[in-house]
Amino acid sequence: DAGITQSPRHKVTETGTPVTLRCHQTENHRYMYWYRQDPGHGLRLIHYSYGVKDTDKGEVSDGYSVSRSKTEDFLLTLESATSSQTSVYFCAISEDRGWPQHFGDGTRLSIL
Amino acid sequence: KNEVEQSPQNLTAQEGEFITINCSYSVGISALHWLQQHPGGGIVSLFMLSSGKKKHGRLIATINIQEKHSSLHITASHPRDSAVYICAVDSGGGADGLTFGKGTHLIIQP
Numbered sequence: 001d002a003g004i005t006q007s008p009r010h011k012v013t014e015t016g017t018p019v020t021l022r023c024h025q026t027e028n029h030r031y032m033y034w035y036r037q038d039p040g041h042g043l044r045l046i047h048y049s050y051g052v053k054d055t056d057k058g059e060v061s062d063g064y065s066v067s068r069s070k071t072e073d074f075l076l077t078l079e080s081a082t083s084s085q086t087s088v089y090f091c092a093i094s095e096d097r098g099w100p101q102h103f104g105d106g107t108r109l110s111i112l
Numbered sequence: 113k114n115e116v117e118q119s120p121q122n123l124t125a126q127e128g129e130f131i132t133i134n135c136s137y138s139v140g141i142s143a144l145h146w147l148q149q150h151p152g153g154g155i156v157s158l159f160m161l162s163s164g165k166k167k168h169g170r171l172i173a174t175i176n177i178q179e180k181h182s183s184l185h186i187t188a189s190h191p192r193d194s195a196v197y198i199c200a201v202d203s204g205g206g207a208d209g210l211t212f213g214k215g216t217h218l219i220i221q222p
Contacts (some may be wrong), residue, residue, distance in 0.1 A: 041115065042212030043196065058208050090155065103155040 003027055005106065006091050006104040014112055019078040021107050023091030025071075029092045032074040034058075036067065036087040049074055050097070081111045087108065114139045114203045118213040131186040133216045135199030144182050146173050147198040149215065155196055155198070158184075189220045 013019055015056060034046040035058075045058030047066040055066050063085060065077045078085055083112030091104040115138040125131055135144070146158040159166050159173040161182065166173050170189075175182040186193055199213040 028191050040214065043200075044212070045208055045210065048208070056208070088153065101157065106153045106155075108153075 002104055004091060004093055004104040006089075006107050009105065010106060010108045012110045012112065013081055015082055016080050019081050019109065019111075021038065021076040021089055021091075021109070023074045023076070023104060025093050027093060027102070028071060029093040029095050029102075030071075031097055032068065033092040033094075034064070034074065034076045035092065036060065036085075037090060037106075038087050044087075048081045079100075083111050085109065086111045113209045114141065114201050116199055116201055116211050116213040118197075118199050118216050120137050120216060122217045123217075124219045124221065125189055127190060129189050129220075131193070131220075132216065132220070133184045133199075135182045135184070135201075135213055137180050137199075137201045137211075139203055140177075141201045142204045143202040144175055145200040145202070146182075146184050147200060149196040149198060151195070158197075182202070186218075190218070191220045191222050192194050194219050 005024045007022045016047040031050055035043040036046055037043050044060045046060055046064050047055055047058055049055045049068040052068055052071055067075045089107045089109060092101040094101045117136050119134045123156050143160055143162045145160050147155050148158050149155045150201040161173055161175040170187045184197055196217050197213040198215045203209040
């Protein structure tokens with residue numbers, strides 16, 4: 001299995017608090033992605049990175065920011081969490097912009 | 113934006129049955145992917161297709177580019193095949209050119 005670790009795996013927090021999710025890879029892949037998965041929707045891209053300090057927005061980027069200061073780490077931050085951001089978040093990596101992508105095990109985030 | 117539709121949304125079958133899951137999309141693509149998501153949540157890539165047919169074990173994936181349609185077949189289904197199967201299409205143009213279907217929830221009963 002591709003070496004991808006998401007942390008935390010589960011988090012419950014309150015509206016208005018900042019939240020940071022971490023994705024760590026040991027594969028030295030160039031591309032890293034953050035998706036969210038919600039009932040009734042397919043996976044939707046939040047942000048992605050194509051290198052250290054190189055990031056771009058995805059389909060549902062409002063309310064989220066990302067940072068990538070090292071090849072192996074991609075952080076997703078919710079500056080002020082809202083209940084609409086309750087979701088399961090997946091990190092993925094790939095060697096180039098295409099497939100196959102390898103996915104992390106997901107982070108279940110609940111905003112109360 | 114490409115629209116991806118999967119059918120059926122839910123499917124319950126008996127062990128041993130032949131399973132077909134369908135995926136259609138609205139705009140031409142460079143590739144189509146089938147993914148499997150197990151009840152624990154992990155997602156794995158099964159196939160990447162740009163034309164024709166691919167087979168891996170009991171899984172077969174086909175694509176018809178002209179009709180904008182792909183099918184995933186499972187032969188001799190087994191309870192361990194129970195999972196959500198997700199179709200995703202690559203419309204090109206960057207990492208945000210990937211569109212995922214909502215998934216087909218498959219349950220194989222013993």
